[in-house]
Amino acid sequence: MASEQGIREAQVLIRGAASATLASSAGGQPFASLVTPAPAPDLSALLWLSTLSEHTRHLAAEPRCALLYTGLAEGPNPQTAPRVTVTGLAEPVPETEVAPLKARWLARHPYAALYADFADFGLWRVRIGGALHVGGFARAERIKASELAPDAAALAAVAAAEAEIIQHVNDDHSDAVAAIAEGLLGAGPGPWRLVAVDVDGCDLSDGNRTVRLAFLAQVSDADGVRAALIRAAREGRARSGQAG
Incomplete structure (x- = not known):
């Protein structure tokens, strides 16, 4: 094993x-x-x-x-x-x-x-x-x-919530997306948007480039995705503040 x-x-x-x-x-x-x-x-x-x-x-x-x-x-x-x-x-x-x-x-x-x-x-x-x-x-x-292979139940739960998560984050939390892409992942400025979510992480794109946020551990549902994104945004903001 x-x-x-x-x-x-x-x-x-x-x-x-x-x-x-x-x-x-x-x-x-x-x-x-x-x-x-x-x-x-x-x-x-x-x-x-x-x-x-x-x-x-x-x-x-x-x-x-x-x-x-x-x-x-x-x-x-x-x-x-x-x-x-x-x-x-x-x-x-x-x-x-x-x-x-x-x-x-x-x-x-x-x-x-x-x-x-x-x-x-x-x-x-x-x-x-x-x-x-x-x-x-x-x-x-x-x-x-x-x-x-990912856990089947987690896979289904995240897939079912993916579209709603993407729309909500992009519509209401664009600042968090920018904090993750620019502050945490060091991708530089851009019109960053959340474009894909899975049990292991998420993809952010500026329309030409895509960067990957790997979650610290696999998530099992929409609440797990939300917690992982909040944690990443906080870390990204903290790093940006230190850089500034």
């Missing part, structure tokens, strides 16, 4: 990654490429892929694949960087599910709106089969899909 620390670090890394390395294969030949995933609420990877890309053709023929998410190294040795290798099966997202999941992918990658409606693009999902988490040099452990 994986450690709670390792599981949490892996979840945070997957949720916060703006890019990853996709490993696919064709005729037994491995192939690696850069992709820009966004996590679905259940942590599976969403990929907006062109049929013109080699890796898309590979996945259509052989759905078994892997994704490598890499964090920042603590020094000159790249081996100190935290990372997660996720193995799983890729599949096109059914048309009935595309709209909300595409919106979530664009919330993470707003710059992609320029090509998001091109006819050759489509939404894919990689369902997680397992993971290997390396927390740094000589810190490795395997994580089962069941250990990595």
Whole structure:
């Protein structure tokens, strides 16, 4: 059984990654490429892929694949960087599910709106089969899909409240959003808005950039999200006050 620390670090890394390395294969030949995933609420990877890309053709023929998410190294040795290798099966997202999941992918990658409606693009999902988490040099452990997956009841509760939370925070607490983005996350000034919420954190966007707030622990409902946002806003304001 994986450690709670390792599981949490892996979840945070997957949720916060703006890019990853996709490993696919064709005729037994491995192939690696850069992709820009966004996590679905259940942590599976969403990929907006062109049929013109080699890796898309590979996945259509052989759905078994892997994704490598890499964090920042603590020094000159790249081996100190935290990372997660996720193995799983890729599949096109059914048309009935595309709209909300595409919106979530664009919330993470707003710059992609320029090509998001091109006819050759489509939404894919990689369902997680397992993971290997390396927390740094000589810190490795395997994580089962069941250990990595969020609690189903918490997932449903937060998903049901997400739209209302986003509207309320943006309409009534824009100052808190700015405090989190600018004061806590150091993202600089901008028209920051809350664009996505899940059990592990939330995404804030200025329309071109997206930054991630990871909650200190997974939340189980709307009250947990509210408490985490209040805590983050207070910390952001405190840091801004110290800076000023």
